[in-house]
Amino acid sequence: MKVYTTDPPTPDRIKVGVAEYAVADGEAVLVTSGLGSCVGIALVDAGAEVTGLAHAMLPAADGRAEGSAVHGTEAGTAATDGGDRRGKYVDTAVPALIDAMVERGADRARIEARLAGGSAMFDFSTDGDTKNI
């Protein structure tokens, strides 16, 4: 938990790293890069001006994502806590992202989604691509 002595600066551009998710509102722009077989999940409630972005690596957590429930809901902060791995898996990132957005005033029924990534770039012997979608 961060404790600020003054108000934190409001960033205009929030970078979401691999296996992270973040929520923003107003004018702030969420950014992620380097999507190959990873999936970028962008959610928007345009009415409430609340947005969320996750950069997930794997399709399912299978119990590996345990972490604190409070993280990732902080203003303009990506969830980087070592204990919270929900951003890493699609099936935990999506609920976590929606919960965090609702907490910031989004309405579930209004949220629209866009997906990017999930590419099968290489033909490996153990093919794990495309399972994210």
Add this chain to the structure above:
Amino acid sequence: MNLDVESLRTFSDLAHSGAEEAADSLATLTGFDSRVAVTKVEMATRSDVEQEFRERDLVSVHIGFSGAIDGRTVLAFDRERAISLVDALVPGASEDPESDLATSGLKELGNIMLGGFIDGWADFLGETIDITTPTYVELDADRSLRDVIDASDTDGRSDGELTLDARERDTDHVLAFQNHLETVDETAGFYIYMLPTRSSVGTIVEAAGDDGDALPVETFTSFSQMVTEGSRQASADLTAMTGIDTDVDVSRLSFVPIEGVPMQLADEARQGVVLEFTGTPSGYIAILFDPDSAESVADALMPGMDADAAMRKSAIQEIGNIVTSGFLDGWADTLETTIDISPPTYVDDLGSAIVDPLVTELAQTQEHAFLIDSAIATPDETFTCDIYALPDETELRAAFERLAPEAN
């Protein structure tokens, strides 16, 4: 001294949470909201660490620690970042960045950030760790990190506990913990380094490790040397093929949380090849060039030819093949095994997007990764070739066992 993968995981987690503490202190003190981008445990030599400092234009604050474990921590930031920090801490002081007022602001910041970083290790060990007063260090051509460490280790300390043994200097391998912090809205970085002494690494391994899994630390260093040898062979082959002299610029073995691997690569365009290798160990390898380097290397391969895109692509594939063979052949010899290499797949994408699928493959079975990164460069900067190898963790452990000085 023995080291095991479980200890490395503990090290990595401790360093990561320590860096988060430090990032929180930074926000409290200066209002700069930062996040821990990457935490890695480097199996490096002292001169490798020094080179990292010299590659970037860094100013730094050093703090020694002693007690349960001994060593040194360094908070480093690029020069412009240091000036903006000084302004946040001591308004107006940045007008004279060399002034005592400015440097004392940075020292105080170092004191609090590094103190928080070390606290986590003390908690883990259940013992106290004392820290020394901070020193402000500006590295330049006349003053190397080693000079600084040597000077401060003999300076004003009567117990001599922190004095590095002569054999621990220069070429001896150390574990270095590198944490890269970046502000949320930009990539300008802070770095926190922790360099524990060799015996302190032993202390933490005893507390964290799994004896059954432990291998002599020399195993890791032998592997690291094998990687360096592979890089040299790849460099020699590249020179033979292109007729341009090349040197190994960097050859590193590090242990990183798996999601941190793509963040090691810039979000910049790269061309090259990706291959899969199978054997002991199996894994993935990416041979990457920036666009200018790719053009130079393709030109060198087809001098005087008006090559089209398809020819350039196949030239890059051929180079990738040769570099990979050079890089991995030595491994197979040393490990007395065979390593098969798949045909190269040509890639042209952002560096981080190229390694992303490789990382995703490994992430299905492992949380951390051993990352090998090497750079081969021409002295005249005609081209740079980056090699990233990601061996499967379990199989790499099997490979380590083959390298263990006293075979299990």
